[in-house]
Amino acid sequence: MxxxxxxxxxxxxxxxxxxxxxxxxxxxxxxxxxxxxxxxxxxxxxxxxxxxxxxxxxxxxxxxxxxxxxxxxxxxxxxxxxxxxxxxxxxxxxxxxxxxxxxxxxxxxxxxxxxxxxxxxxxxxxxxxxxxxxxxxxxYKASRQPAVAGNALTPMELRVLQLLATGASNRELAATLGVSVRTVTTHVRNILDKLQLKNRTQAALYARENRLTDPHS
Missing domain, CATH: 3.40.50.2300 (Response regulator)
Incomplete structure (x- = not known):
């Protein structure tokens, strides 16, 4: 049961x-x-x-x-x-x-x-x-800038963005990727800067809209 x-x-x-x-x-x-x-x-x-x-x-x-x-x-x-x-x-x-x-x-x-x-x-x-x-x-729509190509991100940043779309916390991301929470925080900050987004929620919406979601989820 x-x-x-x-x-x-x-x-x-x-x-x-x-x-x-x-x-x-x-x-x-x-x-x-x-x-x-x-x-x-x-x-x-x-x-x-x-x-x-x-x-x-x-x-x-x-x-x-x-x-x-x-x-x-x-x-x-x-x-x-x-x-x-x-x-x-x-x-x-x-x-x-x-x-x-x-x-x-x-x-x-x-x-x-x-x-x-x-x-x-x-x-x-x-x-x-x-x-x-x-x-x-x-x-998300109010702050959204013209789409930035996924290849503007590093491979690790792209992977973090894919996982952000699942709603994972920084601690969960760190466990999945085998890195520290501080490293994840740095990647998230870089993603937001590169994509000109305000927060991780907007990053998750960006990933979904641009079909950058995790192919394994």
Whole structure:
């Protein structure tokens, strides 16, 4: 029997936590392993339970969801994080994705979308609310310069760009390529400079649009 997806939820509103608890515990392929009431509590309980997926409210007391997510991912790189919010502010979306969120959902999402997002990020895929996806595409198009040929990149930079299109973090890239995280960071910075892009999310969109994705994925 397949292992259940271990889920942590963090939200400072009891009603939100209770609603998420009911939905998740009804799923035969999911297990709720912890509930947290703020960002600091989320980090502590993630370290204690090592969830597969963490659902984090963006705005929480003591420490916000982005800070909690970064600390969780630093300690638990295999934990995928989904940011939940009542808002869909352009800056918040870009900051969350840039910080490493594998999912970004508005709290108006229905149960099917939420459960689908949990399953998707547990497989290593991304899951974005339609409004968040539009923000990313608009940001990309607004700053996009005329396409630069793939051969403007070194072979290693091209390989990093291909892997960026899969949504991999710098730590995951380093493990795949057998190099240090610092080396990956340097390659990503060079890619952004050469392609005149603002962030790794735009680089991933560039790779997909120009069919520079990993041929082995």
């Amino acid at each position: 397949p292992e259940k997806i271990r889920v942590l939820i963090a939200d400072d509103h009891p009603l939100i936590r209770q609603g998420l608890e009911i939905v998740i515990e009804e799923q035969p392929d999911m297990e709720l392993v912890a509930q947290a009431v703020d960002g600091l509590d989320a980090v502590a309980k993630a370290l204690a339970t090592r969830p597969d997926v963490a659902l984090l409210d963006l705005k929480m007391p003591k420490q916000d969801g982005l800070m909690a997510m970064q600390q969780i991912q630093e300690a638990l790189p295999k934990t995928s994080c989904i940011i939940l919010t009542s808002f869909t502010d352009d800056v918040q979306v870009l900051e969350a994705i840039e910080a490493g969120a594998k999912g970004f959902l508005n709290k108006d999402s229905n149960h099917e979308d939420l459960l689908g997002a949990i399953r998707a990020v547990s497989r290593g895929d991304a899951a974005l609310h339609p409004a968040a996806a539009r923000v990313l595409m608009q940001s």
